[in-house]
Amino acid sequence: MKLFWLGILALSVAPALAGEWKIDSAKSQIGFVIKQMNVPVEGGFSRFDVHAEFDPAKPEAGQFKVEIDLASIDTGSAEGDAEVKRPAWFDIARYPKAGFVSKTIKKDGPGRYTVSGDFTLKGRARPLLAPFILTPQPGGGWLASGRATLKRSQFDIGGGEWADPSVVADDLEARFKFLLKP
């Protein structure tokens, strides 16, 4: 009986909390910075999808899912784009997508949050923390922008001859900017 009432409660509360937002892909970005020979080099992905469900009054109760089409990578050079699709890196033939699923969202301050969840890349799921800020937009939407640091070795990205972090760093920073519309 208790479960039943909890279920009723969940059904009645959930729609109110979980507003779904649509991503404006043209005004959204997923990029990264990785050091090569100690030179920070910028790259990004042009195709990705974001599923965002949250109540602006209480984003901590929301959920985010991000899916990235790895073939859309821009590493800054044509030969780099070709190289990272190979088995030593993303192995795109076997793992064409990377994804993030949020588990919890913590409020750090007014408009500032940290989302934690699992990031899956090359078949490996690893915990990821991403602080972000949520800013209301004139059109009634929200801009979520933030960053996350990760290590490529955690996902077996760029092994073998590429493993040496003094050439291509192990650490990289991912940056995202999602324009979410009602």
Next chain:
Amino acid sequence: MRNRYSLPLIGLHWLTLLLIVVAYVLANLLEDMTLSPQKLQLYAWHKWVGMSVLFLLPLRLLLRFVDRFDHRTELTMLEVKASAAMHGVLYLLLIAVPVSGWLHSSAAGFSVVWFGVLPLPDLVGKDKALAEIFGELHEVSVNLLVVLAVVHAAAALYHHHIRRDGVLVRMAPWIKKKVQAKT
């Protein structure tokens, strides 16, 4: 009266030659390489060596300016003018070659961090079309530099072997002056 340039100036002259040869050889190796960690390393070294040429140049010009040695001795008026013009163009190319490479790196989105330690500012923003133009300029200017450096060396050898004067010895004091050996 000293018959040679000051030793720091002589050192910088030959060091510049050595750096240019190294950068040139690295560039030629890079052209035939597919992407690999070695290629990224050689690319970085090429840039570091090239930037060293650029940063040594002001010091060289300063030393040349304060050196009291009169380079006009043993030269005809025409030779004084021709050598001044040649040296001027060589100095300009010693600026143009590394700077066009630096511009190319900036426009391509691969900045230069000198010896992996000192980040050099980007001279222009990331722009593929600009990167190609600067890449072309880099190649054209380096080819011109190589041709003129060969002419420059040929002129020095002409002075040494045909004219038998002390022009080459000024910059290479370890070589015995021919005219002294003959007379």
